[in-house]
Amino acid sequence: xxxxxxDSDNFQNRRVDPDLIIKGGxxxxxxxxxxxxxxxxxxxxxxxxxxxxEINVNDHFPDLKAEIIDAxxxxxxxxxxxxxxxxxxxxxxxxxxxxxxxxxxxEKIFPAEARFLNPDTVYWGALLGCLEMISSGTTCLAxxxxxxxxxxxxxxxxxxxxLIAQGVIDFPAPGVDDPxxxxxxAQKFIEKWIGFSDLITPGIFCHSPVTxxxxxxxxxxKISKDFGLPxxxxxxxxxxxxxxxxxxxxVRPVHxxxxxxxLDSSLIAAHSIHLDPEEMEILSKKGVRIAHVPExxxxxxxxxxxxxxxxxxxxxxxxxxxxxxxxxNLDLFQVMDIAAKLSKVIDLDPVSLDAKTVLAMATSRxxxxxxxxxxxxxLEKGKKADIIVVDTHAPxxxxxxxxxxxxxxxxxxxxxxxxxxNGKVLMKNREFKxxxxxxxxxxxxxxxxxxxx
Amino acid sequence: xxxxxxDSDNFQNRRVDPDLIIKGGxxxxxxxxxxxxxxxxxxxxxxxxxxxxEINVNDHFPDLKAEIIDAxxxxxxxxxxxxxxxxxxxxxxxxxxxxxxxxxxxEKIFPAEARFLNPDTVYWGALLGCLEMISSGTTCLAxxxxxxxxxxxxxxxxxxxxLIAQGVIDFPAPGVDDPxxxxxxAQKFIEKWIGFSDLITPGIFCHSPVTxxxxxxxxxxKISKDFGLPxxxxxxxxxxxxxxxxxxxxVRPVHxxxxxxxLDSSLIAAHSIHLDPEEMEILSKKGVRIAHVPExxxxxxxxxxxxxxxxxxxxxxxxxxxxxxxxxNLDLFQVMDIAAKLSKVIDLDPVSLDAKTVLAMATSRxxxxxxxxxxxxxLEKGKKADIIVVDTHAPxxxxxxxxxxxxxxxxxxxxxxxxxxNGKVLMKNREFKxxxxxxxxxxxxxxxxxxxx
Numbered sequence: 081x082x083x084x085x086x087d088s089d090n091f092q093n094r095r096v097d098p099d100l101i102i103k104g105g106x107x108x109x110x111x112x113x114x115x116x117x118x119x120x121x122x123x124x125x126x127x128x129x130x131x132x133x134e135i136n137v138n139d140h141f142p143d144l145k146a147e148i149i150d151a152x153x154x155x156x157x158x159x160x161x162x163x164x165x166x167x168x169x170x171x172x173x174x175x176x177x178x179x180x181x182x183x184x185x186x187e188k189i190f191p192a193e194a195r196f197l198n199p200d201t202v203y204w205g206a207l208l209g210c211l212e213m214i215s216s217g218t219t220c221l222a223x224x225x226x227x228x229x230x231x232x233x234x235x236x237x238x239x240x241x242x243l244i245a246q247g248v249i250d251f252p253a254p255g256v257d258d259p260x261x262x263x264x265x266a267q268k269f270i271e272k273w274i275g276f277s278d279l280i281t282p283g284i285f286c287h288s289p290v291t292x293x294x295x296x297x298x299x300x301x302k303i304s305k306d307f308g309l310p311x312x313x314x315x316x317x318x319x320x321x322x323x324x325x326x327x328x329x330x331v332r333p334v335h336x337x338x339x340x341x342x343l344d345s346s347l348i349a350a351h352s353i354h355l356d357p358e359e360m361e362i363l364s365k366k367g368v369r370i371a372h373v374p375e376x377x378x379x380x381x382x383x384x385x386x387x388x389x390x391x392x393x394x395x396x397x398x399x400x401x402x403x404x405x406x407x408x409n410l411d412l413f414q415v416m417d418i419a420a421k422l423s424k425v426i427d428l429d430p431v432s433l434d435a436k437t438v439l440a441m442a443t444s445r446x447x448x449x450x451x452x453x454x455x456x457x458x459l460e461k462g463k464k465a466d467i468i469v470v471d472t473h474a475p476x477x478x479x480x481x482x483x484x485x486x487x488x489x490x491x492x493x494x495x496x497x498x499x500x501x502n503g504k505v506l507m508k509n510r511e512f513k514x515x516x517x518x519x520x521x522x523x524x525x526x527x528x529x530x531x532x533x
Numbered sequence: 534x535x536x537x538x539x540d541s542d543n544f545q546n547r548r549v550d551p552d553l554i555i556k557g558g559x560x561x562x563x564x565x566x567x568x569x570x571x572x573x574x575x576x577x578x579x580x581x582x583x584x585x586x587e588i589n590v591n592d593h594f595p596d597l598k599a600e601i602i603d604a605x606x607x608x609x610x611x612x613x614x615x616x617x618x619x620x621x622x623x624x625x626x627x628x629x630x631x632x633x634x635x636x637x638x639x640e641k642i643f644p645a646e647a648r649f650l651n652p653d654t655v656y657w658g659a660l661l662g663c664l665e666m667i668s669s670g671t672t673c674l675a676x677x678x679x680x681x682x683x684x685x686x687x688x689x690x691x692x693x694x695x696l697i698a699q700g701v702i703d704f705p706a707p708g709v710d711d712p713x714x715x716x717x718x719a720q721k722f723i724e725k726w727i728g729f730s731d732l733i734t735p736g737i738f739c740h741s742p743v744t745x746x747x748x749x750x751x752x753x754x755k756i757s758k759d760f761g762l763p764x765x766x767x768x769x770x771x772x773x774x775x776x777x778x779x780x781x782x783x784v785r786p787v788h789x790x791x792x793x794x795x796l797d798s799s800l801i802a803a804h805s806i807h808l809d810p811e812e813m814e815i816l817s818k819k820g821v822r823i824a825h826v827p828e829x830x831x832x833x834x835x836x837x838x839x840x841x842x843x844x845x846x847x848x849x850x851x852x853x854x855x856x857x858x859x860x861x862n863l864d865l866f867q868v869m870d871i872a873a874k875l876s877k878v879i880d881l882d883p884v885s886l887d888a889k890t891v892l893a894m895a896t897s898r899x900x901x902x903x904x905x906x907x908x909x910x911x912l913e914k915g916k917k918a919d920i921i922v923v924d925t926h927a928p929x930x931x932x933x934x935x936x937x938x939x940x941x942x943x944x945x946x947x948x949x950x951x952x953x954x955n956g957k958v959l960m961k962n963r964e965f966k967x968x969x970x971x972x973x974x975x976x977x978x979x980x981x982x983x984x985x986x
Contacts, residue, residue: 170931174938178873178887212928378874379942381883408942409929418871420631421831422878430834434631475665476862476946478626478974479981485627489832489861493929494947521931528932 098131098146100124100503102467103139105151106483107132110158110444111458114436116483122156124465127503132459149498149508151469155483158459159219159466159499160412161446164312164350164371164400166225167234168205170212171196171527173404181318181380189405192533193226197254203230204523209410210238211515216411216493219466219501222348222371222400222450224285224312226254232273232280239506239514241466243450245285245312246270248300250293263299270307279502281452285312289333290321294340301342310369310451311342315349318382322354334359343368348449350400352390353383360386364393369449372441374419376402388423388432391441398446399438411493416442420488435488469498551584551599553577553956555920556592558604559936560585563611563897564911567889569936575609577918580956585912600958602951604922608936611912612672612919612952613865614899617765617803617824617853619678620687621658623665624649624980626857634771634833642858645986646679650707656683657976662863663691664968669864669946672919672954675801675824675853675903677738677765679707685726685733692959692967694919696903698738698765699723701753703746716752723760732955734905738765742786743774747793754795763822763904764795768802771835775807787812796821801902803853805843806836813839817846822902825894827872829855841876841885844894851899852891864946869895873941888941922951 103121108114109132121139123131123146141148176188202225213221220241223231228246235242246269247253248262256265266284273282284300286292292300304311316322316333329336334355337343345367352370355363363370372387391397399419401410416438423433447457456466470487472480474495480486499507506514556574561567562585574592576584576599594601629641655678666674673694676684681699688695699722700706701715709718719737726735737753739745745753757764769775769786782789787808790796798820805823808816816823825840844850852872854863869891876886900910909919923940925933927948933939952960959967 170928173932173934174943175934177935177938177942178884180883184883208928208931215928375874378878379883381877381881381885384878408938411929411945414867414870414945417867418874421828421871424834425831425837425875428834430633430637430832431631432834473974475623475661475668475970475974476864478661479624479978481626481628481981481984482630485630485861489630490627492864492867492945492947494945517928521926521928525932528934531934 096125096130097144098123098125100149100465100500101141101144101146102149102151102156102469102500103135104137105154105156105469107459108155108157108483109459110440111460120156122459122467124503127465129459129461129463129465131461147505149469149505153472154497155470155472155487156459157468157470157487158443158457159468159501160217160442161398161450161457162213162218162221162400162410162412163348163398163446163449164373164402165209165221165223165410166403167209167221167223168202168225168231169403169405170208171201171205171524171531174408175405175531175533177408181382184380188533192531193254196531197226199227199230201527202227203234204520204527206231206234207237207515207520208524209404210234210240211512211517211520212410213240214238214499214506214512214515215496216413217468217470217496217499218410218412219468219499220447220450220452220456222312226256228269229272232282235280236277237514239501239504241279241452241456241501243281243283243310245283247285247287248296249287249291250296251291263296263303266300267303270303270309274307281309283309283312288314288317288321289336290324297342298340304346310346310348312348312350315352316354317351319354332356332359334362338362338366345369346451351377351382351385353377353385355386360390360393360395364395368395370395370397371400371449372397372419373400373402374422375415376406378418378422380406384422384426386426387419388427391437396445396448397441398449399442412442413492416488435482435484438488439484465500465503467500468496470495471497549578549583550597551576551578553602553918553953554594554597554599555602555604555609555922555953556588557590558607558609558922560912561608561610561936562912563893564913573609575912575920577956580918582912582914582916582918584914602922602958602961606925607950608923608925608940609912610921610923610940611896611910612921612954613670613895614851614903614910615666615671615674615853615863615865616801616851616899616902617826617855618662618674618676618863619856620662620674620676620684621655621678622856622858623661624654624658624977624984627861628858628984628986630861634835637833641986645984646707649984650679652680652683654980655680656687657973657980659684659687660690660968660973661977662857663687663693664965664970664973665863666693667691667952667959667965667968668949669866670921670923670949670952671863671865672921672952673900673903673905673909675765679709681722682725685735688733689730690967692954692957694732694905694909694954696734696736696763698736700738700740701749702740702744703749704744716749716756719753720756723756723762727760734762736762736765741767741770741774742789743777750795751793757799763799763801765801765803768805769807770804772807785809785812787815791815791819798822799904804830804835804838806830806838813843813846813848817848823848823850824853824902825850825872826853826855827875828868829859831871831875833859837875837879839879840872841880844890849898849901850894851902852895865895866945869941888935888937891941892937918953918956920953921949923948924950
């Protein structure tokens with residue numbers, strides 16, 4: 081079966097040889113009818129997918145000078161998209177677990193961030209996060225944090241695709257001692273990095289409607305509009321936040337954000353837990369994008385997002401890991417498994433959030449959430465080559481009756497064999513090609529020795 | 534630090550050289566004060582742990598002829614214990630997902646079992662399950678299924694420790710066409726295998742109080758008592774089951790089982806979801822053991838066990854995977870992570886089921902549940918050497934502030950480097966020493982081609 085040529089494609093007519101061929105596996109495109117293509121190959125030229133088609137198992141393409149990735153018996157699929165993360169928080173992984181939320185945040189995490197975050201720790205922490213994401217099949221991430229020049233530098237070195245947003249909060253924050261300067265800092269960050277790389281989109285991340293004033297929220301929104309960029313925010317993560325907004329504004333958070341003009345398709349609302357049906361309806365009408373982070377929500381016990389209900393209303397929902405202080409890893413395979421199972425428990429319905437739907441949330445839908453659906457999220461001719469190969473030579477991936485089930489319910493990040501972003505191989509046979517694992521882990525281990533909370 | 538000598542130990546006075554030394558890592562004993570021992574080694578002679586102590590990093594033990602397992606920078610801990618599984622169901626892994634429970638069970642799984650289970654499929658399916666358990670750090674399992682001679686054979690070849698129970702149900706079942714012969718079949722199974730191996734304990738598994746008559750239940754209980762063996766059962770997995778018993782017997786299932794004399798410390802009750810506080814109190818008083826299977830419960834959406842409440846009542850609770858048709862893998866690391874997070878959601882308390890508690894459920898408590906606490910579940914002098922080594926040279930295990938957190942919230946089965954059972958190395962540097970992975974996977978893949986439902 082050959083993937084249908086899209087009208088926008090002109091690759092059929094270009095005489096270009098592929099420089100990368102991923103060959104011999106089952107391709108899950110996550111586009112069209114989503115029917116897996118067996119014994120197929122994906123051809124890549126200049127970072128773009130130029131063809132996906134069945135091949136003869138004996139095809140070796142000796143005339144082509146392309147790099148060959150052997151995907152024999154493997155699953156070739158779009159790289160996973162992490163729709164919500166604070167990548168550099170790897171430096172705080174597991175430092176404060178099994179605690180009440182307020183104690184965790186105000187006695188542990190905020191003080192740790194204030195004391196130990198600096199351009200150096202964020203750089204190494206973000207590099208470690210990139211290493212972990214590559215090792216578990218993530219090719220694109222949305223990040224919101226502080227000292228974001230360091231995150232840009234780390235992500236750039238890693239070769240990952242990313243939306244990297246400068247954190248904005250109306251308190252003294254790491255790197256922004258005077259909160260009156262938070263918007264200015266964010267604008268400068270965007271100006272510095274916009275256009276720097278095809279792979280990196282800068283942006284703003286407002287911490288929440290409670291921790292940012294109306295002025296800050298609308299100011300951030302204006303900046304994001306001026307540059308045509310998404311705006312990230314934590315929305316209704318806790319019931320306390322909802323109560324606080326009700327007290328301050330007399331309405332629930334979504335109504336408040338609607339009133340101040342923040343709701344449109346450029347807003348990425350992470351968590352989105354404590355929403356009433358009317359709020360969901362408004363978010364849906366306005367085209368707001370949702371980042372669902374089930375592992376963090378469960379671990380911090382903040383509540384449970386009604387994901388299948390929101391998906392049923394047509395909302396675009398992606399999956400995120402959140403930071404490593406509340407998850408404690410960046411493995412989106414685990415997030416998919418837990419998202420599917422948690423939804424069933426919450427809906428009291430074993431049919432809720434099936435494997436295909438949840439895999440779409442981690443790929444094609446995730447790309448939409450980040451506004452990157454023209455580039456990534458599916459394997460189609462003309463899209464950027466953001467591809468992972470999942471090795472199925474593992475006992476827990478045997479047998480495979482349904483590759484979607486195998487990916488969501490049986491696989492884990494360690495099954496990912498090869499990772500390609502924008503046509504560049506970042507991991508091959510589990511060997512990192514852009515990052516020095518030993519150096520990064522040594523640096524973070526060293527940093528961790530000075531961190532006590 | 535040297536582990537305290539127990540009164541029952543006589544190893545201090547025996548002049549025996551170790552035949553196996555696991556050296557250089559952080560030891561989590563899961564006994565005593567549970568304080569990790571850094572830069573330590575575990576010494577094993579004739580399958581028994583003879584010493585656990587700090588060593589000098591340069592100690593190479595050149596005079597000893599022992600096999601050395603390098604655990605430098607790794608975590609050395611008790612092997613995990615799977616308190617509830619149907620191992621051979623790997624052949625049905627992912628064959629019927631995201632379906633309503635009744636359709637899943639009556640239209641898919643029961644017919645598939647009737648058509649495709651035979652001594653051969655159970656043998657290869659169980660071998661695959663053993664392979665997967667070894668690869669993810671499980672050293673001991675409780676299994677209940679049919680054609681159990683095949684499971685015994687497979688587990689015996691694998692070198693794992695196991696409680697293997699013949700399934701009993703009052704319907705025609707795989708291998709037992711006439712349900713009137715189910716107890717006789719179970720008794721013969723026990724007679725055949727009792728004393729066969731130190732590692733394998735045979736037993737009986739009653740499918741449930743609904744699918745087994747009072748006569749079958751009491752008959753099975755009598756047989757288990759006659760041989761001094763545990764009795765496994767599915768207890769209150771669904772609300773339908775509770776309603777059915779209420780209709781038939783006028784009381785809830787625990788009261789019913791109490792009335793017919795089934796409740797004592799030899800009963801292992803899997804699921805144990807739909808229990809009222811009085812039922813939990815009775816189970817606690819009678820010393821019944823619980824096998825908690827959160828992943829399967831979530832996926833089939835049967836309900837949520839009140840684990841922290843039951844643990845607070847003093848009930849011994851272990852963790853299980855259930856079969857691969859409802860999980861869909863046998864990775865107890867994932868089960869630990871989900872057990873901790875689900876408990877927090879259910880209790881609305883982020884402190885519920887902390888990392889240490891959940892790790893105890895997968896090790897020391899799990900051993901108690903299976904009645905094997907004298908042999909396994911902790912690393913102590915005099916115990917059997919059931920040990921795993923978790924490699925921490927992975928991005929997602931960096932940094933480690935707390936090894937318990939790292940194991941429960943960050944690690945996965947693929948991080949397990951070495952597996953030792955009864956002093957025998959079953960996996961070394963992820964290479965299987967007892968089982969032929971290629972052959973087993975080829976056989977199960979071949980079997981799966983004939984399975985259509």
